Amino acid sequence: MIYRLCIRLLASIKGDLVYKYAYLWVYSFCKLCSFSPIKLSIPLSRVKVMGLSFPNPLGLAAGFDREGKLLRYSQALGFGFVEIGTINLDSQKELNCHAIEIIRNLKKAARPYQETNRIQKWGINLGSLRNTLDEQTVADYIKGMKLFWEYADYFVINLSRPESPVRQLNSDMEELNSFLDSIKHQQSKFILYSDKHIPIVVKIAIN
Numbered sequence: 001m002i003y004r005l006c007i008r009l010l011a012s013i014k015g016d017l018v019y020k021y022a023y024l025w026v027y028s029f030c031k032l033c034s035f036s037p038i039k040l041s042i043p044l045s046r047v048k049v050m051g052l053s054f055p056n057p058l059g060l061a062a063g064f065d066r067e068g069k070l071l072r073y074s075q076a077l078g079f080g081f082v083e084i085g086t087i088n089l090d091s092q093k094e095l096n097c098h099a100i101e102i103i104r105n106l107k108k109a110a111r112p113y114q115e116t117n118r119i120q121k122w123g124i125n126l127g128s129l130r131n132t133l134d135e136q137t138v139a140d141y142i143k144g145m146k147l148f149w150e151y152a153d154y155f156v157i158n159l160s161r162p163e164s165p166v167r168q169l170n171s172d173m174e175e176l177n178s179f180l181d182s183i184k185h186q187q188s189k190f191i192l193y194s195d196k197h198i199p200i201v202v203k204i205a206i207n
């Protein structure tokens, strides 16, 4: 009933305010649930995607919990996965404040799960602000994969920015294929070194 009421109220709000209200509500519910003496168990309706077992198919899309502030609470509210980011990294610069804050939040959220299994899945959505698909852009994504490898259940290579070169690619897709080959090559190396398989998905928007 509360869910239906919230959805109705949100549907009546116009423009960008919807996102702000939705975040505020989810944040408040998450906090309330975490302080409640009655611990809710996450609703199970398992789905297997990319070899990962998600507790249920309901999650928070990229852009909603960009910094991972809700990570510590959102499993208690029933979300089967959270996609953090987009985190834009530049391989030629120092880590930015955004990335540092996310690592801090991931560390905090991971701590309570050291003894017990975390069933909520964490996706890490990586971006680059370069408008190319060259070696430097590959290096930006690889920096992100390396940095977040220990926390991620899956990675998203986000190429859906409005300025992304993928939106303007011509039909042979050669540049994109070579870019993805480099990412896959690096993924194989990380898997070999860490003995942990992390699937990668690519997010593309076509104009």
Ligand SMILES: Cc1cc2nc3c(=O)[nH]c(=O)nc-3n(C[C@H](O)[C@H](O)[C@H](O)COP(=O)(O)O)c2cc1C
Pocket (backbone or CB within 6 Å): 019, 061, 062, 063, 064, 066, 085, 086, 125, 158, 160, 203
């Ligand atoms: C306010 C807002 C911010 C978003 N920010 C991001 C983002 O940072 N990175 C990203 O990959 N997608 C972002 N998205 C896209 C969502 O993750 C999602 O792909 C999109 O809303 C489509 O989902 P739908 O088909 O369920 O509506 C954003 C969406 C909204 C509405």
